[in-house]
Amino acid sequence: MIDQALLYMLSGTGNTFRVGCWIKEMIEADGGTVELEMIDEAGPREQLNSKETRMIGLLFPAHGFMPPWSMIKFILRFPVRRGTPAICVATRGSFIIGPLKIPGASGFATFFAALVLLLKGYRIKGLFSLDMPANMLNLHWGLKEHNSVRIMEKTFVKLKSFMDRLQNGKHIYFTLNNLWEAMWSVILFWLVPVFPVIYLVFGRMFMGKMMFSNNQCVGCGLCAKSCGNQAIKMIRVGSKQVPFWTYHCENCMRCMAYCNKKAVEAGHSWGVVLYYITAVPVVFWISLWLRERVPGLPVVQNYWIQELLTVFYFLPALIISYRLFWYLIRIKPINTLFTYTTLTRFFRRYHEPQTRLKHLTLLTRKRQLKTKKAKESLPDETVQN
Ligand SMILES: Cc1cc2nc3c(=O)[nH]c(=O)nc-3n(C[C@H](O)[C@H](O)[C@H](O)COP(=O)(O)O)c2cc1C
Numbered sequence: 001m002i003d004q005a006l007l008y009m010l011s012g013t014g015n016t017f018r019v020g021c022w023i024k025e026m027i028e029a030d031g032g033t034v035e036l037e038m039i040d041e042a043g044p045r046e047q048l049n050s051k052e053t054r055m056i057g058l059l060f061p062a063h064g065f066m067p068p069w070s071m072i073k074f075i076l077r078f079p080v081r082r083g084t085p086a087i088c089v090a091t092r093g094s095f096i097i098g099p100l101k102i103p104g105a106s107g108f109a110t111f112f113a114a115l116v117l118l119l120k121g122y123r124i125k126g127l128f129s130l131d132m133p134a135n136m137l138n139l140h141w142g143l144k145e146h147n148s149v150r151i152m153e154k155t156f157v158k159l160k161s162f163m164d165r166l167q168n169g170k171h172i173y174f175t176l177n178n179l180w181e182a183m184w185s186v187i188l189f190w191l192v193p194v195f196p197v198i199y200l201v202f203g204r205m206f207m208g209k210m211m212f213s214n215n216q217c218v219g220c221g222l223c224a225k226s227c228g229n230q231a232i233k234m235i236r237v238g239s240k241q242v243p244f245w246t247y248h249c250e251n252c253m254r255c256m257a258y259c260n261k262k263a264v265e266a267g268h269s270w271g272v273v274l275y276y277i278t279a280v281p282v283v284f285w286i287s288l289w290l291r292e293r294v295p296g297l298p299v300v301q302n303y304w305i306q307e308l309l310t311v312f313y314f315l316p317a318l319i320i321s322y323r324l325f326w327y328l329i330r331i332k333p334i335n336t337l338f339t340y341t342t343l344t345r346f347f348r349r350y351h352e353p354q355t356r357l358k359h360l361t362l363l364t365r366k367r368q369l370k371t372k373k374a375k376e377s378l379p380d381e382t383v384q385n
């Protein structure tokens, strides 16, 4: 029986937040109490030391078959605690095609989280992944609301069965759900052994640098204020504030999903240009150019040295080209050109239908307010409001 739980959540477009709310409802319906915390402002060290927590939960979306980078950092920072029960839950992106529901795959995501917690002394009571509507808005159109609801209805039933098992003191280890994820993990590590590292380091950087605001942007700054990673800087250009995506962006898609003006795009044509600038052809030209000018320069044949050189080239190339692109798209016709040649212009924006932006940022703001209140000793009603 779970009588008290503390759930740490990360959620870009509300799917994981919704799952957190469902778990809270289910435990509270059985007489328990649950606290929900967003990880961007949570301080697990103080929280876990200051109270007797019966069970903790880590809830996050799968990103590239792993937990998102900010969740990984959060888990690694997590305090050591012997014997505290814990659950790890990933949400994954599912689609509906006609009558078919295509499940997502979170791969190594929950195994990774559970492994780190295990090493820190926690007692893993269960790990599982749940299908929610896919939210890779930079790659595909967002699901229609009725399809999202179909996926979520099934997931709710699945989650109920998992929670019933936990409530009855059973563990969730050897399930079909985990077998599916284990299979994906094996396939992935077999085919591309360093995939998670490549995705976490380069993939997210590259994808973050595909983001830009189109001419519809009014400079309201909502995207910057609501980004959990503070990854958007508003920079003044002339009379207008313009969003600039920094390297903290981990492509959670919140800014894209919630911008009222539908002004956030992931530039596909720009992505192709960026790929060519940062990848092989330019490195090849540079080495040819250098060889013509520097007599006796050795030809690098070793695969790993070539890879290393590409890595050293990749970062500065990415930084400089995005800056340049960002200035160029301030010119309206150039912005229009890139906007009209990106598929996200045609994509529906998705976020979990019931979840408003304030739900995702409110917990964080409440906490900030509490801390402020503690500092300034304000009366309690201020925090309630
Ligand atoms: C950058 C990115 C990478 C993703 N990678 C995966 C993945 O590897 N496997 C998967 O099933 N879903 C993947 N998804 C889909 C999300 O995990 C899924 O839609 C999740 O429920 C989103 O939760 P959130 O709204 O709480 O952020 C990815 C989504 C994004 C934006």
Ligand code: SF4
Pocket (backbone or CB within 6 Å): 213, 216, 217, 218, 219, 220, 221, 222, 223, 224, 243, 259, 260, 261, 262, 263, 264
């Ligand atoms: S991209 Fe959207 S949310 Fe961000 S500043 Fe522009 S209009 Fe506002």
Ligand code: SF4
Pocket (backbone or CB within 6 Å): 012, 226, 227, 228, 229, 230, 231, 232, 245, 248, 249, 250, 251, 252, 253, 254, 255, 256
């Ligand atoms: S910039 Fe947008 S996509 Fe990137 S982390 Fe922030 S809200 Fe998510």
